[in-house]
Amino acid sequence: MLKNIHIILIGLALFILLHTFLDTVFAVLMTFVLLFSWIIVNIFSVKHSLFLKSICRIRTKEKIVFLSFDDGPSDQFTPVILSTLKRNNVKALFFCIGQHAELYPDLVRRISDEGHRIGNHTYSHNWKNAFKPSSIIEAEINHANNILFDITGCKPDLFRPPFGITNPSISKALKSSGMNSVGWDIRSFDTISKESQKMIRRISEKLRPGSIILLHDNREITSRILNELIQTIQNKGYKIVSLADI
Numbered sequence: 001m002l003k004n005i006h007i008i009l010i011g012l013a014l015f016i017l018l019h020t021f022l023d024t025v026f027a028v029l030m031t032f033v034l035l036f037s038w039i040i041v042n043i044f045s046v047k048h049s050l051f052l053k054s055i056c057r058i059r060t061k062e063k064i065v066f067l068s069f070d071d072g073p074s075d076q077f078t079p080v081i082l083s084t085l086k087r088n089n090v091k092a093l094f095f096c097i098g099q100h101a102e103l104y105p106d107l108v109r110r111i112s113d114e115g116h117r118i119g120n121h122t123y124s125h126n127w128k129n130a131f132k133p134s135s136i137i138e139a140e141i142n143h144a145n146n147i148l149f150d151i152t153g154c155k156p157d158l159f160r161p162p163f164g165i166t167n168p169s170i171s172k173a174l175k176s177s178g179m180n181s182v183g184w185d186i187r188s189f190d191t192i193s194k195e196s197q198k199m200i201r202r203i204s205e206k207l208r209p210g211s212i213i214l215l216h217d218n219r220e221i222t223s224r225i226l227n228e229l230i231q232t233i234q235n236k237g238y239k240i241v242s243l244a245d246i
């Protein structure tokens with residue numbers, strides 16, 4: 001629905017701006033409202049951001065999709081999730097928070113040893129940091145990368161912006177640290193969802209070739225529904241693959 005949001009908002013803003021020459025206070029106000037909405041879309045929609053280009057879906061005609069897990073590792077739920085993935089022979093992407101990796105290095109090692117790819121989700125996962133200078137954001141990213149490197153021997157090159165917030169400072173920090181941003185095109189809403197069947201249905205109805213699904217490995221509901229979710233995705237003829245496979 002928001003596919004052409006940039007063009008629509010800017011187009012409308014310019015259209016109304018032209019009308020300001022006809023002198024209406026309402027037109028001026030509307031111009032500012034639309035431009036403000038445009039900035040908000042860019043900051044809070046990782047899929048539509050012009051500030052930072054993120055990989056939100058792989059362009060392919062093959063019926064393949066990707067699972068990604070944010071905010072872990074969690075001592076409660078990551079082990080369950082890893083066992084489910086192993087049982088189904090599915091590989092995924094884990095965007096770990098540096099602070100959590102420090103707490104549970106064995107889990108980070110297990111994620112890596114079991115063939116999953118580890119990405120960076122900043123050190124502290126604090127939304128306020130997104131609005132700080134790029135040097136601070138870069139330090140956050142590098143701090144998490146160093147921790148993950150010390151545990152696994154591999155330096156992550158993929159980054160997921162916490163809360164999907166993007167802006168020019170984050171873009172600059174990523175360029176300096178040589179990392180690529182990965183977003184998603186399907187949100188599971190597992191951080192707020194309480195109904196497992198609704199969550200599985202919502203995800204499976206949105207599947208399309210190359211989709212990247214956003215999940216969280218620190219959520220009980222995610223650990224509970226994962227097996228059924230994998231089966232549902234596969235029953236729809238999709239293969240779940242790792243980004244390393246393409």
Ligand SMILES: [Zn+2]
Binds near residue numbers: 125161
């Ligand atoms: Zn997160």
